[in-house]
Amino acid sequence: MQPDIPNLSTRLWHALLQADKAAAVPLIDDAAVFVHMGATSILLNKIRLTAVVNGETVTNPFGEPSCL
Numbered sequence: 001m002q003p004d005i006p007n008l009s010t011r012l013w014h015a016l017l018q019a020d021k022a023a024a025v026p027l028i029d030d031a032a033v034f035v036h037m038g039a040t041s042i043l044l045n046k047i048r049l050t051a052v053v054n055g056e057t058v059t060n061p062f063g064e065p066s067c068l
Contacts, residue, residue, distance in 0.1 A: 003035075008027060011023075011027055012024060012027045014026070015027065046061070048060065048061055
């Protein structure tokens, strides 16, 4: 089941504007990554890019917080 992103976003922004940490914390996943892009919604997925370089297979993280 897909989450109701617009409703979740509204509830989260309301909690943040009111500085209501108790209301905001349950709405934020531990693995959440926040990106501000104006009015654009972005869904960030963790993926790995795999390539063959000089005959060796290499895998690199892409879209993970550590590489942003």
